Amino acid sequence: MCPKIVDREAKKLEILQAALQVFSQKGISNTKMIDIARAASIGKGTIYEYFSSKEDIFITGFHQFFAGYDEMISNAIKKQDHPSEQLKVLIHVSLEAIFEEQKDFIGILMDFWAEGIRSKDNSMEDAIHLKEMYQNYRMMIRQIIDRGIAQGVFRPIDSMAFASFLLAAIDGLMLQWVMEPELFDMKQIAESLCDGMLNGIRN
Amino acid sequence: MCPKIVDREAKKLEILQAALQVFSQKGISNTKMIDIARAASIGKGTIYEYFSSKEDIFITGFHQFFAGYDEMISNAIKKQDHPSEQLKVLIHVSLEAIFEEQKDFIGILMDFWAEGIRSKDNSMEDAIHLKEMYQNYRMMIRQIIDRGIAQGVFRPIDSMAFASFLLAAIDGLMLQWVMEPELFDMKQIAESLCDGMLNGIRN
DNA sequence: ATATTAATACCGACCAGTCGGTCATTATAA
DNA sequence: TTATAATGACCGACTGGTCGGTATTAATAT
Known part of the structure; x- marks a missing residue:
């Protein structure tokens, strides 16, 4: 059985x-x-x-955590067609999904970052690929932007740099929010971020 | 003697x-x-x-680290007069000072963040005030913006939200840079960030 | 100058507590 | 009855912090 x-x-x-x-x-x-x-x-x-070990738990958790995140985001994006909308859901889902579902888990993000960054000189190098994960995120954003540019809805900007900025803003906002959740409302701040980012690149 | x-x-x-x-x-x-x-x-x-203990070292280091950072930034700002220029040096100093002088120490930032965030439910609560430090940073930025608005060089934006975004972008870019230093040149990316941010708020 | 004393800086063997991981035993299911 | 799962007492490696003792420097006396 x-x-x-x-x-x-x-x-x-x-x-x-x-x-x-x-x-x-x-x-x-x-x-x-x-x-x-x-x-x-x-x-x-x-x-x-x-x-098999504490490290095993850590690594499994690490992957589960980000896999869930990945899936949530790419699913949300697939449902949209317009590049502007795709960017919007990417921002909203990134900031709000964590906020709503897993606010308890954000504390771990910091450890994951710390471990991931240090895993270069570390036995976990093979198990953790934070760098590659960020490359993927950036690529995801970049493709949206490039499609938008091709369609003429976005100005011809440096899509790679833009992706870095957007990712940076999302990470940084999460960081501030963890420190002081009452500082801003996630929905609102996500909305502002969308506006600002889209205004900056809309044709 | x-x-x-x-x-x-x-x-x-x-x-x-x-x-x-x-x-x-x-x-x-x-x-x-x-x-x-x-x-x-x-x-x-x-x-x-x-x-007196390992924790003592940690806390002393924590304060030394951020005190140096604070001083560097507020000194650089004081030397400038124009709000746009102040914002520029803030961005450049934030990103490049760490990049040039203390690149080895960025790894600690992660621990400081992690510890700082967790110090809420922790004996170090009294010694670490990451939240207050971020409030100060935001206030610093906010004052620059508000002066700029008063002088008519900036549009009347929500200076608090802007401060959060700028801080977020800086933190997030540092994060990405630590993971992949060859991804972008700090000077260039700082310049781009300046352009983008200033364009977004210039009158 | 030199000897003597005092004070301070330095050290690493050691201790006491901790924690990841193991394994003999017990409980449960088939 | 047998196989499998669950358990927590136990082990040993490890580490933060202590402490008795030594080296070094300074102060004082001779």
Whole structure:
């Protein structure tokens, strides 16, 4: 029988979610295995039935986190046709999805960034490709822009630089928002960002 | 005689620099006291003659790091008179000073951010005020903008939101640059950011 | 000058606590 | 009964911080 496979995967996911939860609160290197176990309401040893090590949890979590993000964004974009609209949903989804669904998890982003940046001189180099991920994001944006330029809706700007700026703004805004959630409303700020960015490049 | 005080301070600074160096390479919680000692070419015990704990080093380093940054920026701004120019130097100094002088230390920024964000539920709450620091940065930018608006050189925009965007862009660009330094030239990208931002608000 | 004393800087072996990971045992399911 | 899953006591490697002792420099006395 194979309900087991389902169960195993489900439980693995459960542990992962618990781990991400704890990671976000305490930081990854301040998180102890026992913390994860308790958060998942299981024994410490059980974790090792599903993950080979703490690093394994970290890397799996890392990928799950960004894969979900990726999918959410590219799905949202696919639903749109007009480059302007695509840019809009990209901004809105980036800022609001995290805001709404996973606000607890943003704390981890920082660790992921920190680890990802440092993984150059690190054993995790092969498992983490933050650089490549950002290249993908930039490419995604770039393609939207280039299509817009080709269609004549955008001015012929440097699409690569624009992509960097947009990505930078999104990351930076998330950062500020985590520090001070009451500072601005995510929906509003996303709207402003859309306006500003689109105004700057519209033909 | 009192050369001692000078020496002590100098040595404390030396240790601090060594610590920051190691922090940036390995991350703060992966840094061992012995690493710092070796980097400073002293015995481990000696560190405790100058700092009370690892956390003490971290907090002192944190403040030194940002105090230097603050001073550099506000000095550069004071030298300018025109709001447009002030904004320009703010952007250039923010992006390039770190780029030129302390590129090794950017890795720490991530830890500082991570710790700062998490210090809410943390014993370091009293020692780290990342939120307040960002409020100050925003205020600094805001005052430039408001003066520009009053003088009629800028359109009457929402100066607070603009400050958030600018800060976000700067942080985000640094982030991307750390991941992939060859992606863009800091001087150029700073210039582009200036153009874009100023074009967006010039009257 | 030189000896003596005092004060300070420096050191690394050591200690006590911690934590990732293991494994013998127990509970559960088939 | 047997196979599988779950568990937490246990282990050993590791590390922040301590402490007794040594080296170095300064102050004082002779």
